[in-house]
Amino acid sequence: MNALMRRAVIGTAAVSMALSMAACGSAGGDKKADSPTSAAATGGSTAAPTSGDIGLLLPENSSSIRYESFDKPYFTAKVAALCPDCHVKYNNAQGDAATQKQQFDALISQGVKVIVLDPQDATGTQSWVEAAKAKGVQVIAYDRFAAGPVAGYVSYDNEKVGELQGQALVDALGDKAKDANVVMINGAETDPNAADFKKGAHTVLDSKVKKIVYEQSGEWDPKTAGQKMGAAITKLHKDGFQAVYSANDGMAAAIITALKNAGIKNVPVGGQDAASDAIQRILTGDQAYTIFKAYKPEAEAAAEMAVDLLQGKDVSSVAKSTSDSDTAKGVPSVILGAQVVTKDNVKETVIDSGLYKVSDICTGAYAKACAAAGIQ
Template identity: 30%
Template sequence: MKVTRRIALTLGAAALLATGCSGTGASGGSGITVGLAVSTLNNPFFVELQQGAQEMANQLGAKLTVVDAQNDATNQVNQVQTLVTQGVKAIILNPVDSKQAAPAAKAAEMANIPLISVDRAVEGGKVAAEVASNNVSGGSLAAIELGRATSGEVAHLKGISGASASRDRGQGFEQGLNSGNIKVVATAVADFDRAKALNETTNLLQGHPNIKGIFAENDEMALGAIKALGARAGKDVMVVGFDGTPDGLKAIQDGTLVATIAQQPKLLGSKAVEQAVKAAKGEPVQQVVDVEVKVITKQNVAEFIK
């Protein structure tokens, strides 16, 4: 999502708040089936998002049907089309690829089923509500934290190229680079995957043995980078992640991860279900629900340990 669109949508959300449509306190959803199409459940972040969605569905008395695309955009479109034929009353979509999700959005629109995007934007399709964190702001915060922790040459591990979250975090990171004395000398795409990040970081270190820092666009990639660095992690090379997963928090405690920009996946999931039930009942929804990001370091990590 472009920054200008984010600002416009945020202003729209503020206007809704001012008129009392806060998006909280959704009424009961008994008899309502909501479909949740997740990009992948092979990632602790999205497992927590699903848990938050299920908890809210239980609270509202709605039924939640979950499908896992396993990071396959084509598979996800097919899954959404199946949810449409099953007659769900609303669909929550966490797209594998923001642009490739357009046919899924179109299928929901043709069936008059409201679509809620969560964590990542849907481009080229009608969305009733968008539940997400400000990834641009989070990326800038990551650059600030990395600049505080080190100086010199750094590397940037990127997520799935077509995912809006990856583009926004990368954009924010670039915007925040002037906050410290760091310079990006190498980038690699590791698809938000720990094993791929291990391999990519190993390759990066061969070409840039003197890098002093790494920004990974999610904690899974940060943990892969940490494994590749071995004893250098947190000592010679500082790593900053994104998401605030349990494994990421443990790495901060251990001193191998300097910081993570924490989203609140359970809250993302619960807010998405809340808006989906409202939309299914024909009630007003909040066009944008912005879930706050938080910087977690060794100084405050204890506050986030469950």
């Protein structure tokens, strides 16, 4: 695969401190200006535009709930706070790269000058981004690097995320790790983040478990992941593996179902994204861990960068790092960290951070598990 590989080249430890909380107006809802303007539309006026359209294109909503539940509302709210007369034009590709290309082209035809793009197929966007740049449209790669000359990049240290996943699986195995065979169900090969997660996980697992005995891409699709898990069970039999690495929570849910249907118990399965149902599975013991990535600072950083670009400002006040891809070098970047979530720290991570309320997690069937974990 021709995956795009991101390397942060300036320290990232203080990135989260760079998210400015300054606002240029009230934090009300989106409001489209009567006469949107941009730096290009003003004919080079020295006055920074105070209104305009910003595009937000997210990839899917079937494998992860995060995009609709967190990324979109956090991004939209931050744009409204920074630029009350700016308007966010949002679309979700529903897992289809061709649909996202149509959405991207539509934004350009509508005169949008800044597009925040989380690509469904990150390897296929180079011609899009090049064409946009030629028309004066700046593209921010969001969550995963898009191919082409992007103007900014906001994401996490994705190799480190993979390392956290791998170590969490080792920790879940405990003393059994050194003799454990592991099944790996990775993300889509069109996603450079999936390659980073895989690389980071292998960095840990290859030296701390006995062997990776089955490894396939689940394509970020729960149905596909469940089918791959079924194939692994058929090939390896019930006692042929002792743990399963899943690249995200949506696939982990399907994997856990496949294990239960086969009568397989006590096999730790990990995930990523801190989905609410994953937190519930962790509390009941069905899932070993997930990875919590703070979506609010990521979305707010992208919003701040987008508003700065729209207003002709330097993005260095928010982008304290630079990153390289196969097609762009020295891209101004915000790179964030992540945390492992297990039963022991659910409250301290996803509850105390405000990601979820107790009432979101501790619904009827899970009230007892919450109480046992000290979450009330």
